Amino acid sequence: MICGYCYKSHIVTKHDVSHWWNCPPDTNYVCSDECYTKLEKLVKNRTWMDHKPEAIFGKKKHKPSPNFEKKK
Numbered sequence: 001m002i003c004g005y006c007y008k009s010h011i012v013t014k015h016d017v018s019h020w021w022n023c024p025p026d027t028n029y030v031c032s033d034e035c036y037t038k039l040e041k042l043v044k045n046r047t048w049m050d051h052k053p054e055a056i057f058g059k060k061k062h063k064p065s066p067n068f069e070k071k072k
């Protein structure tokens with residue numbers, strides 16, 4: 001599992017944030033309260049896509065939700 005904010009791998013999953021991406025539960029996590037708060041801001045500002053480093057984003061196996069694509 002990789003943190004949805006800082007992209008550390010093998011994290012201890014602290015918060016399930018799957019619903020932010022309209023994903024099934026158990027698919028997206030953050031590793032800490034700090035990452036949760038920061039990522040929540042990005043999601044609500046819709047700046048989350050800009051935060052994603054392209055190099056890492058390209059390696060991700062699953063695509064972001066179609067809703068995010070439409071909103072951009």
Ligand SMILES: [Zn+2]
Nearest residue numbers: 003006031035
């Ligand atoms: Zn994190």
